Amino acid sequence: MGLTSKSMGLNVLTNEFLYKDNECDIVIALVGNPNVGKSTIFNELTGMNQHTGNWTGKTVASAFGKYNYNDENFILVDLPGTYSLTPNSKEEEVTRDFIGFYNPLVTVVVIDATSIERNLNLVFQTMEVADNVILCINLMDEAEKKNIKIDIDALKKELNIPVIAISARNKSELEKIKREIYNHSSEKNITPRKLKYKSDIEHSITNIEICLNEIFKNKNNRWLSIKLLTDKSIIDSIKSFLNYDITKDILLMKKIEDEKKKYEDINKEITKNIVLEAERIYIKCVTLNKNNKTSKLDKILTSKITGIPIMMLMFALIFWITIKGANYPSTLLSNILFSLEPHIYNFLNILKLPTVIIDLIVNGMYRTLAWVVSVMLPPMAIFFPLFTLLEDLGFLPRIAFNLDKLFNKACAHGKQSLTMCMGFGCNACGVVGARIIDSKRERLIAILTNNFIPCNGRFPTIITLITIFFASSSIKSTIILFSFIALSVIITLIISKILSKTILKGMPSSFVLELPPFRKPQIGKVIVRSIFDKTLNVLGRAIIVAAPMGIIIWLLSNIYINEISLLKQLSSTLDPFAKLFGLDGVILLAFILGFPANEIVIPIAIMAYMSESKLTNLDISSLKILLIDNGWTYCRALCTIIFSLCHFPCGTTCLTIKKETNSIKWTIIAILLPTVVGLSLCFIINLIFKII
Amino acid sequence: MNNNISLDKANLNEKYYIEKVLLDEHTKKRIYDLGMIENTVIEALYRSPFNDPTAYLVRGTIIAIRNEDAKKIIVRRM
Incomplete structure (x- = not known):
């Protein structure tokens, strides 16, 4: 299957060298269990100075960041969250290899103050491989709330390494980490206690x-x-x-x-040694005054009666806020951007550029860009922060917990529900996110089916068509949108099942999932980070793709052969084929030209329909007239929505799939699978409408 | 009287000791890494809306395990 750790591991190392400006830069590794706030610490220490972003705060790939302290340059490497350095997944192998073979100068182990006992396992394993280890106990504020008292000095003595206790939310405390790292980077002066086994x-x-x-x-x-x-x-x-x-x-x-x-099982013996030692230290250094094992919230969120409905409501609410909230800023942005257009035209005129070039730039490139920005930016700027809030709250693992049974029945992994959730934001992110699934078979299922989940880029198409053809009020369109989303989930499950019964035969692997304690998210930080990191990132990528596409589309619609534009000729060639599936040549061509970014499907279609052959600022009602004039019916709208749900992944996602699976075969399957499913569904819908 | 049962049969909100883990290599490793070794106290907290998986409290952490895997973890009544 080619998901080799080797390539990933080496990747980490080469990346590392790429970013090292100076030989004296000090490399610091950051390790920790999942959900200990490692990424928060990383983000706070390195600020915006990072090289590979990771989606909504969770580490899916190693991220590198730099900071300066006392005139020394530090490169901080945020390694994937892991429970142990005897890895179970590719992610964990990367972590083990980085510490074991790259030998960072200092390794900081971040642990959760509320679950020290389990976290000590990783601490011991890290001390076994690395010399300069610093223990950073995070979430002290949470521990305080739970009345957990930690004897830091005793812990220091037991482990013989520096121990810092912080709450990463509190900015001033981060100075402590920087200082401690600095103090121990000048000389290798920490000799951790190596665990003695039986x-x-x-x-x-x-x-x-x-x-x-x-x-x-x-x-x-x-x-x-x-x-x-x-x-x-x-x-x-x-x-x-x-x-x-x-x-x-x-x-x-x-x-x-x-x-x-x-030995009957040497791994067990060794782990047992470590766990018992962790237990001993835990009992010695930590006192628990009150035992609060489950929160009431958990009972409500996972109960038979309220669990699933609350989850659905939560998602419906997020989609509703996104749709409702995006409308106004979207119109505003589009008005501003389009009002700038004549000025740009005039400016280019002053520069005495040839009219064709000005046309190409303004009517081709700029209009496409303006469209993409005004359609994409507002929903993303609303959706990403909301989703990140749910994630920070600890809500996502509960979703996996609630839905695992369904995925189990589809012979897939409960964590696939999480990669699906990521897919709502961006399918490429969902595909990368599939790394959290440790069995190869289920990971591949999650990768191949991720595209059935409509991403942010496809929502505008779907929402626009719902608003025009199926519903007038925003409540109604939310309900209809929600049904389409439910449909996409059902399709995902069915296809997962079919995949695991055919090309990916095998039994579902085990499902062991931690349900971390709920945490109050830091709303301000979430908004800032998700806008700057994710929204602008994704938008930037879309712009890079949309600009040349705008030029291509303009050329297609302005090059005439026998007085018919290339765009028209292409779409009429596709027309008879597309009609079989309830679509028409224009919309099919729009999907094909929209391969770089799904956002531009509707704009391309509109451009092809309009005689002036360029994008124009349109409101919903004139868009409706335009579509109906061009022969759109309920059937075509429905087929377009379905095809939007199920068609080939966008360019970025295809590249990501290729990278993640390291196989052209699986990439081609990932392209064909949704396309075939989409075309078949559209064919059936079209047939049904014809019979009626 | 045999005090041993499989974990999936454990009553909610009752404490048990882990006796033996009979899972495959891969899962066993993960289970051990989470500190679930012999004689560790484990308690079933709640089941998912579809009755499977179940959430357990082990060493201060809540961990969800599918019932088919819990069948292969033998526990002892306290």
Whole structure:
């Protein structure tokens, strides 16, 4: 399947070098369990100075950021959240490889003050591999609320590493982290307490270590030995990072197998050692005054009666706010941008550019851009922050919990519901997000079906058509929109099931999901971050794609052969084929030309319909007249909506799928699958309408 | 009297000790990483609207496990 960690791991390393301006830049790694606020710390420390963004605050790829402290440059690497350095997923392999083979100068382990015991597992494993480790206990404010008291000094003594306790929400506390990192980066002066295992295990480790000492000089051979005993995937990493193929070393391989055979399950023994040690330290250093195990909120959100309806309502509300709230700013933006148009025209005229070029720039490029910006920006600026709020609240894992049964029945993974949710924002993000699913088969299902979920770019098309043809009030259109979304979810489940019964046969893998405590999101920060990071990012990408597309479309509609424009000729060639599926040539061509960005489908169609052959500012009622004049019926509107739900992914998503699966075959399947499904559905709908 | 049952049969809001984990390698690893080793206290908190999966409290963290996997985790009554 090609989802190799090797390529990802090396990627991390090469990226790292790309961003290092200066040899003296100090590389700091940030590790932690999921949901410990690691990304918040990363964002606060590095500000806007980051190189790879991650979607709605969660780490799906390693992000790199820089900051300066006391005239030293620091490069902070935000590694994927992981429970252990004996990895279960590609994400976790990246984390293990980065710490184990790249050897950052300082490794900061971020843990959750409210769940120290479990988090200590990762702390011990990190101390085993890295020398300069700093423990950062985050969410102290939450711990205080829950009456959890932590004896920091005792913890320091037990682990023999620096310990800082902070609440990342509190900006001033972040200085503590910077200072601590600075203090310990000048010299390697931390020697973490290495965990001693039971004597028989120690003996096994030493036996392997002796062999490794012959092969690798100056490497952490104790750690490598432990990994070789517990973690098969380390062999690949040793091969790619240390250039040594252990599988060819028959003697060593035999030795490892012999040592393993001494135990029923060596992995269990080692984990047990760590867990028990964590328990001991926990009991010694943490006092819990009140045991508040479940929140009432959880009971309500997951109860049989209220769980599902509340979830639906929440989503309906988000969509309603997005639709309702986007209308006004959308009109305003479009008025402003279009009112600028004559001025740009005049300005270019003054520059004495040829009329054709001015036309191309203003009527081709600028109008398409203006359209894309005014249609896309407002809904995104509303949807992304709202969705991020739900995520920060801890609501998304509950969705996975509530819906897992359905996905289980479809032989898919409950976490697919989360990648689906991400798909509502952006399918490319959903595809990358599928990395959270640790079994290959289910991850592939999530990737291949993500495009059935309409993304932000497709909502304008769907909403516009609903408003024109099916509903007048915003409440009604919300309900209809919601039904289409439900339909897309049902299609996703059915296709997932079909995939797992055919080309991706296999049993659903296990589902172990943490339900983190609810947390009050920081509303101000969420809004700022999601607008600057996500909204402008996605918008920027759309603009890059839309500008050349505007030129192409303008050329197509302005180059005439036999007095008929190329656009018309192309669309009339497609027309008979498109009519089979209830569409027409223009809208099908618009979908094809809209391959770079789904946002421009309706604008292209409008341009093709209009005789002046350029985009114009249209309101809903004149748009309706235009469409009806061009032979639009309920059937065509419905088919267009369905085709919008199910057609080939946009360019960005296709590229992302190629990158994530590392396979052209799966990318082609990801393109064909929704297209075939969409065309079949449209064909059936068209047939039904004809019979009626 | 046999005090051992599989985790999916555990009563809600009652505490049990983990006795044995009989899952496949991959899942077992994940379960162990979450601190669910032998003699760890575990308590079923609530079930999802479709009765599956179930949320359990282990070492201060809430973890959801599918019933088909919980069947392969043997627990002992306190």
